[in-house]
Amino acid sequence: MTRHSSLSSTPCGSLKGTFKVPGDKSISHRSLMFGALAVGETRVFGMLEGEDVLATAKAMAALGAKIHRDDDGVWHVEGRGIGGLCEPEDVLDMGNSGTSARLLMGILGSHPITTFMTGDASLRKRPMGRVADPLAEMGAQVSCRSGQRLPLMVRGAATPMPIRYKLPMASAQVKSCILLAGLNTPGETTVIETEHTRDHTELMLRHFGAEVRVVQTKEGRETTIVGQPELVAADVLVPSDPSSAAFPTVAALINPGSELRLPGIGMNPHRNGIYITLKEMGADITLENERTEAGEPVADLVIRASKLKGISVPAERAPSMIDEYPILAVAAAFAEGKTVMHGLGELRVKESDRLSAVANGLKACGVTCEEGEDFLIVEGNGSAPLGGGTITTHFDHRIAMSFLVMGMAAQQKVTVLDAEAIDTSFPGFATLMNGLGAGIS
Incomplete structure (x- = not known):
């Protein structure tokens, strides 16, 4: 077109x-991100090849993962391991994908590198403060333009701190952002939600070998990730x-x-x-x-x-x-x-x-x-x-x-x-x- x-x-x-x-777009994004953070080669079958997901693939490659698609339509991701991403040489363009931008901000928040991120005209209008605020509590620096919008800079914490964070609104993207920041953070990071949101992040983290606990308490649904695991490459059928x-x-x-x-x-x-x-x-x-x-x-x-x-x-x-x-x-x-x-x-x-x-x-x-x-x-x-x-x-x-x-x-x-x-x-x-x-x- x-x-x-x-x-x-x-x-x-x-x-x-x-x-x-x-x-599935949500699972396709996560398969690329988690494959890039795992040790070994992850194969992704049936991945959505829309522009949003391709923006995630390009971003993870810019951060050091080796990603290619074979002639049979299978995607291969050779990961860097938790904490192993490298500083990109250029601005990461997330296109129209709010999922890519918000989840990637979480990953970057606990890597001691500086990354600049932008998106298309639509994405640049969408609020990023909802993920920038908890990342700041964990020690990351996020600098946005007015209205907490893209373009923005993420300077990851050299010594990230685990937090216990209650979501002010129901948002799987915010929950996922915090859990992904918790991956490279020592100790246990917990997100509390009063309304259940989609749990693709939790399911796939377990699929790659992370320890994720979910319990129902008086405060709400508490999801805890144990930091600094070794994620192991795992095939994903989307x-x-x-x-x-x-x-x-x-x-x-x-x-x-x-x-x-x-x-x-x-x-x-x-x-x-x-x-x-x-x-x-x-x-x-x-x-x-x-x-x-x-x-x-x-x-x-x-x-x-x-x-x-x-x-x-x-x-x-x-x-x-x-x-x-x-x-x-x-x-x-x-x-x-x-x-x-x-x-x-x-x-x-x-x-x-x-x-x-x-x-x-x-x-x-x-x-x-x-x-x-x-x-x-x-x-x-x-x-x-x-x-x-x-x-x-x-x-x-x-x-x-x-x-x-x-x-x-x-x-x-x-x-x-x-x-x-x-x-x-x-x-x-x-x-x-x-x-x-x-x-x-």
Whole structure:
């Protein structure tokens, strides 16, 4: 795609077939980072090769890891060991990836090197103070520009100190940042969270040989990492991304007569809130061949077109589906009745102000909705909304894909601007969807 490209999605018939969703983005990032910190060679199978993950690969290589992809699509990471990263010669460009930036800040925070980091226009607007503050408590120096934003400098602590840190907000990225800083810190570093967030970091650290303890206390869920282990290279089979899978899932649900099979989808209980919610709305979603791969629960999904009904989605579910509210809002536009979503404040500091972008997009497509500071109410009448809107995506891949899905079943085509943002997480999205019967051009 060329820069500033647009895509249009026209109403289509039923979607049929098997759809191989790209690898999980969160796990792909971590496999590269942890492989770079391990001793030996880690092989990564099924890694997402989107722009965000490739930015992580480039950054870890700049920090001294040897990384290459073979002709079979397997990635090989020869690690440096805990504490073994070297100072990069140039600024690290994290592209659009907040996960890359925040997790890498944690790793760098306990390495005695100085690193400069930047990102694209979207990432440079997103707050980094939430990770800079606990890193400062551990002895790192983080200097950001105004508003605690990128570009920034991390000067890692020569003698990092373990901390006990209670998260002020539910954030897997902040939790992971602190745990990764604790890797090269003597003693035990503990993160306390009152709301459960995704636990890919904890699961994969164990997979590489770290000691991670999780206990429930009066304060909340306490995750402790024992510092300065020797991580040992371990192969990683990356499951298909449940967040990316939500787009073809909703597309199948809202297009009459559709039936899709999505093999190998990650079903981590801290990531599957969208599927629980869709089932509550009446979605016909079946899990088959449930299994565990590299510590992660995985299943094949079978999705059939369904009549959906509006529901109230509890705020406490938000951490398990925070990235999926844009596509849930599209599903809600086709449902019968009112869908109420609470606890969405975190959406305002994603790749865009996603809450505002979703509300504006829905209104542009003739959908009645109400946006609050941390809630969204969508009113559907059980039939296809008008569509016909032109959507400003703010270079946000999830906004772009959500409204392309809307266009597949709305009365009129929907156009999304700056659609190249999709390549950050789901390269080939339009081609794959068209192969199932969609009309994206």
